[in-house]
Amino acid sequence: MAYLYEEPSRTFSEYLLIPGYSSTECIPVNVSLKTPLVKFKKGEEPSITLNIPMTSAIMQSVSGEAMAKALSREGGISFIYGSQPIGSQCAMVSRVKAFKAGFVPSDSNLRSEDTLSDLIALKKKKGHSTIAVTEDGTSSGKLLGVVSSRDWRPSRTPLDTPIYQLMTPFANLVYAKEGITLSEANDSIWEHKLNSLPIVDEENHLKYFVFRKDYDCHKDNPDELLDEKKRYRVGAGINTRDYKERVPALVASGADVLCIDSSEGYSEWQHLTLSWIKEQYGDQVKVGAGNVVDKEGFLFLAESGADFVKVGIGGGSICITRETKGIGRGQATALLEVAKARDEYFQEQGIYIPICSDGGIVLDYHMTLALAMGADFLMLGRYFARFDESPTEKVNVKGSYMKEYWGEGSSRARNWQRYDLGGDETLSFVEGVDSYVPYAGPLKDNLQLSLSKIKSTMCNCGALNISELQKKARLTVVSSTSIIEGGAHDVLLKDSQDSLKK
């Protein structure tokens, strides 16, 4: 006979935290959000520790290069989506690793024989007014000059004027050689009253620009997640089919950590994939697996060699897996069971395998609940999709700005670049939707606000770090009427917008 769980499976909104004793030490500036990303032995340190418990979802509409840089700058990590050809995924990883804060590869470039109308079209497309003029019109061609908006007059300069007549030629440019530090570049910018400083190699091929407005950006980011060579850290998604080609390519590109991306991880496919990676690389390559929603699934992946385990089936905002396939479990119940299994495994084996709560986080307090329920870190899709740094278009829908957000199991994701992961030739059914999410501006501002809420709640619970929160947290299930009590009620809101605020 089928096994029937006695308890219903529950989700975040069905729980609240009961505050604990807070000493005067419990203030947000004293709270650390550092958390392990990969497994470690008792008494040792994990080889990668996140500075904030946040990862961005392995999704086309979430984790591209810009997201990876922005999140690493704040102390978390992105997993570049794997639903793309190996070459393009590796190129994204390489570009994140090659990125040097403040040194920006030029994305607006022309040839000297192009015209002002080409320049205007490029400016409209990219939005930048500093344009490099290179021999071959690429971002790494030999630098011939630079044009800025001060070099031409709208509606006066004829549109067919060639660029070489407008640009400041190389001979008159202030530039610097590769190898210069950011603070030296900055000194030069101030000394010569420049807006941008081109950086070239020995053959005068363009490498980067340093812009006046960017130079002090990294002073503002004390939590930056960097590797031993001071490069941003970045993760990448893999699948259980082409891993023998994809994993070596990603490793060569410099990916810091991998994660098998699947709706369901309790499978021989994942065991085979993990075993192969561990056979080839031992402990050198870190790889997470999932998703699971119970103790059995966790233990299976732990024994198969996973460096972390991802929890969550069907709870994501764009997920329709539960409706389509009838599999899944309330995220809170899944998390509580897997966290218990992780703790028991640590007791028995002396190996701590971090768990990640993936999907279903809607309100900021859900983040704190997930951590309190035992998650070492979180994976979010919808949350990050709303920011400037997600790879999708910002569109105006009926007067409000929106960003596009689609599931990896949606037909949109599967049709992308007509890329086939080697499964069924024809798409049998979809497990995700294509949607809009309200545009929310830059990642940094939003994330800092969410983190400050987490820290503040941790203080209410008397916890100065995540593992303390997990030990001290006391959770209560709330009744449906007490949920109503928890919102604004029995008052007439003055600003109807407030009722929509999260």
Ligand SMILES: NC(=O)C1=CN([C@@H]2O[C@H](COP(=O)(O)OP(=O)(O)OC[C@H]3O[C@@H](n4cnc5c(N)ncnc54)[C@H](O)[C@@H]3O)[C@@H](O)[C@H]2O)C=CC1
């Ligand atoms: N977290 C969630 O609740 C959900 C997530 N998703 C997302 O959608 C995307 C696709 O997920 P899935 O469809 O689960 O992908 P998947 O690649 O894990 O599985 C698809 C199908 O292929 C089979 N398969 C896997 N490896 C194979 C191999 N080597 N040879 C032959 N068959 C193999 C699996 O058994 C399964 O039937 C992922 O990005 C995932 O994260 C989709 C649904 C739910």
Ligand SMILES: O=c1[nH]c(=O)c2[nH+]cn([C@@H]3O[C@H](COP(=O)(O)O)[C@@H](O)[C@H]3O)c2[nH]1
């Ligand atoms: O059922 C699904 N169909 C899909 O098409 C799909 N795409 C992503 N995911 C999962 O959802 C997570 C992101 O969830 P949130 O938007 O709630 O943060 C992600 O991290 C995934 O675990 C999917 N689930």
Ligand SMILES: [K+]
């Ligand atoms: K299974």
